[in-house]
Amino acid sequence: MPDFYKRKLFRYPIYALLVITSIFSAILVYFKWMLGLACFLLLGFIVYFLLKANSILKKEMEHYISTLSYRLKKVGEEALMEMPIGILLYNEEFQVEWANAYLSNFLDADTLVGRSLYEVEELIVPLIQQEIDSETITLNEQKFKVIIKREERLLYFFDVTEQMEIVQLYEAERTVLGIIFLDNYDEVTQGMDDQRKSSLNSQVTSILNEWANEHGVFLKRTSSERFIAVLNEEILSNLEKTKFTILDDVRENTAKDSVALTLSIGIGIGVPTLPELGAAAQSSLDLALGRGGDQVAIKLPNGKVKFYGGKTNPMEKRTRVRARVISHALKEIVSESDKVIIMGHKYPDMDAVGASIGILKVAQMNHKEGYIVLNPNEIDSGVGRLLEEVKENTELWSYFITPEQALEIATNDTLLVVVDTHKPSLVIEEKLVSKIDKVVVIDHHRRGEEFIQSPLLVYMEPYASSTAELVTELLEYQPKRKKIDMLEATALLAGIIVDTKSFTLRTGSRTFDAASYLRAQGADTVLVQKFLKENMEQFKKRSKLIESAFIYKNGIAIAKGKENETYDQVMIAQAADTLLTMNDVVASFVISIRHDLRVGISARSLGEVNVQIIMEGLGGGGHLTNAATQLADTTIEEAEEQLLLVIDEYLEGGTKE
Numbered sequence: 001m002p003d004f005y006k007r008k009l010f011r012y013p014i015y016a017l018l019v020i021t022s023i024f025s026a027i028l029v030y031f032k033w034m035l036g037l038a039c040f041l042l043l044g045f046i047v048y049f050l051l052k053a054n055s056i057l058k059k060e061m062e063h064y065i066s067t068l069s070y071r072l073k074k075v076g077e078e079a080l081m082e083m084p085i086g087i088l089l090y091n092e093e094f095q096v097e098w099a100n101a102y103l104s105n106f107l108d109a110d111t112l113v114g115r116s117l118y119e120v121e122e123l124i125v126p127l128i129q130q131e132i133d134s135e136t137i138t139l140n141e142q143k144f145k146v147i148i149k150r151e152e153r154l155l156y157f158f159d160v161t162e163q164m165e166i167v168q169l170y171e172a173e174r175t176v177l178g179i180i181f182l183d184n185y186d187e188v189t190q191g192m193d194d195q196r197k198s199s200l201n202s203q204v205t206s207i208l209n210e211w212a213n214e215h216g217v218f219l220k221r222t223s224s225e226r227f228i229a230v231l232n233e234e235i236l237s238n239l240e241k242t243k244f245t246i247l248d249d250v251r252e253n254t255a256k257d258s259v260a261l262t263l264s265i266g267i268g269i270g271v272p273t274l275p276e277l278g279a280a281a282q283s284s285l286d287l288a289l290g291r292g293g294d295q296v297a298i299k300l301p302n303g304k305v306k307f308y309g310g311k312t313n314p315m316e317k318r319t320r321v322r323a324r325v326i327s328h329a330l331k332e333i334v335s336e337s338d339k340v341i342i343m344g345h346k347y348p349d350m351d352a353v354g355a356s357i358g359i360l361k362v363a364q365m366n367h368k369e370g371y372i373v374l375n376p377n378e379i380d381s382g383v384g385r386l387l388e389e390v391k392e393n394t395e396l397w398s399y400f401i402t403p404e405q406a407l408e409i410a411t412n413d414t415l416l417v418v419v420d421t422h423k424p425s426l427v428i429e430e431k432l433v434s435k436i437d438k439v440v441v442i443d444h445h446r447r448g449e450e451f452i453q454s455p456l457l458v459y460m461e462p463y464a465s466s467t468a469e470l471v472t473e474l475l476e477y478q479p480k481r482k483k484i485d486m487l488e489a490t491a492l493l494a495g496i497i498v499d500t501k502s503f504t505l506r507t508g509s510r511t512f513d514a515a516s517y518l519r520a521q522g523a524d525t526v527l528v529q530k531f532l533k534e535n536m537e538q539f540k541k542r543s544k545l546i547e548s549a550f551i552y553k554n555g556i557a558i559a560k561g562k563e564n565e566t567y568d569q570v571m572i573a574q575a576a577d578t579l580l581t582m583n584d585v586v587a588s589f590v591i592s593i594r595h596d597l598r599v600g601i602s603a604r605s606l607g608e609v610n611v612q613i614i615m616e617g618l619g620g621g622g623h624l625t626n627a628a629t630q631l632a633d634t635t636i637e638e639a640e641e642q643l644l645l646v647i648d649e650y651l652e653g654g655t656k657e
Contacts, residue, residue, distance in 0.1 A: 086157025
């Protein structure tokens with residue numbers, strides 16, 4: 001503390017002492033004037049001393065304040081002009097009014113005054129207009145954090161290059177955990193003698209170890225079909241650049257001596273603790289396996305998932321044991337519910353309606369009420385013909401209800417069974433998924449990142465031809481208390497026939513088993529053909545759609561509808577199927593406006609092109625040979641541009657995020 005401040009603190013007690021002394025001296029003069037006079041003289045001396053001291057104090061204070069003001073001004077100028085912080089003032093036209101020397105020197109400019117902010121950095125003006133308070137930008141290959149003060153039209157530039165480099169180094173060194181699973185190891189090695197099995201194990205281990213050593217990955221085999229991989233994010237980034245060619249290496253090398261082995265890899269990334277990292281890796285692996293295997297799934301901290309691979313058709317790996325277990329589990333869940341509500345996807349096809357009727361029969365076999373949710377405004381012509389036949393069966397038709405009725409009758413003990421989809425955004429009434437806690441999902445599509453939360457039971461088999469096939473197998477293991485009638489069996493068979501294109505695509509031995517069972521239950525194949533008939537106008541309209549087709553690249557055919565015409569989803573799909581029958585066409589895409597005014601894209605392939613990955617790039621999904629998507633708020637031309645970009649990325653070995 002300065003001396004004059006200290007002295008100032010003592011002035012007030014002295015003034016009080018002087019007042020008291022003056023009063024005492026006056027009293028003393030009254031009684032003893034000589035002594036009182038001496039006191040007054042002493043008092044005068046003290047007053048003189050105080051006045052002189054006060055004058056000195058005042059001068060010292062003025063000098064201190066003057067010196068402090070100068071220092072503050074000097075520091076302010078130093079901070080403004082010399083400190084390593086960029087400062088810039090701009091006007092309403094986003095032109096520079098003033099910038100300090102640090103910023104001007106850094107940008108190698110004598111002066112920035114009069115220049116546009118776009119010349120300084122083109123991103124700054126959009127940041128100001130978007131009302132973003134701070135953002136990191138790049139100036140001359142250096143990273144700067146820009147802080148925006150709009151009221152003062154002032155910008156601060158803080159150099160954060162070193163900080164960003166440290167963050168990048170930290171992120172690059174963060175641990176990543178991978179679980180590598182041999183998808184079909186049991187199937188391939190079944191029946192092998194010990195020597196061949198040992199040779200195959202050595203071959204796979206050798207391939208994986210060579211790959212791990214090349215990229216700096218720690219690899220440990222934990223069982224005959226499972227490996228653990230430990231790496232960091234920098235190594236993972238390099239692996240992503242290679243598109244995980246290890247998938248192709250293992251498949252191609254093992255195919256020389258036996259049935260090809262395929263890998264699935266689940267990767268956990270971006271979580272702070274090792275248990276969470278392990279859980280994320282296992283969750284990613286489950287997702288990869290649920291999509292058919294032979295691929296890599298990387299679940300990001302923000303919930304999004306990256307997929308690599310998945311370009312081969314999934315092999316049939318279902319077993320009757322699993323179907324029986326799922327059927328018994330479904331029976332228990334149904335028995336514990338007061339009623340069952342069945343719902344498919346929007347604009348349901350034959351497979352969704354047939355599977356719904358099959359689950360309705362499961363509920364009835366267990367003496368439970370069952371209802372099928374159907375939106376009368378979302379019915380295509382093929383399903384319309386099936387429903388016309390259902391309406392003639394008064395009892396069966398009475399179990400079809402609207403979404404509004406379903407919401408009214410749903411209780412805490414109601415079971416919701418979602419068929420032929422697993423995405424909440426695609427179901428007929430999404431509010432039902434939110435309202436009902438007990439949910440079962442039965443689907444044959446490859447699992448996407450969007451999924452119904454916390455279902456009680458999930459039966460997803462991407463190796464199945466259709467959901468109707470899965471439901472048929474479940475019916476075989478239900479109590480035989482109520483026979484399947486002809487129309488119910490026919491609806492299920494129609495679902496199988498439509499999804500397999502009359503047993504030509506995605507058809508396994510189990511598909512024929514299911515069809516045989518339904519035929520034995522009285523399914524009418526002639527009635528199925530009646531459901532699949534179309535009128536002449538539809539045929540002509542589809543032919544015009546096919547006429548617009550052109551070959552893009554590598555045998556990929558693309559057809560487009562007119563902007564002013566709408567098509568139902570079935571017609572779009574049929575056009576894609578027809579294009580696939582043309583010479584030299586390996587994949588087909590049909591783009592047109594749907595009745596809901598969204599742009600629909602239907603995709604088909606013969607297996608060489610994975611249309612599922614391409615459609616996932618546009619927010620859709622499906623199977624390797626059969627997929628689709630819908631785009632809102634876009635035109636056919638814009639949808640075509642997006643499709644071509646995704647096809648190009650796929651052909652170059654791209655990924656889906």
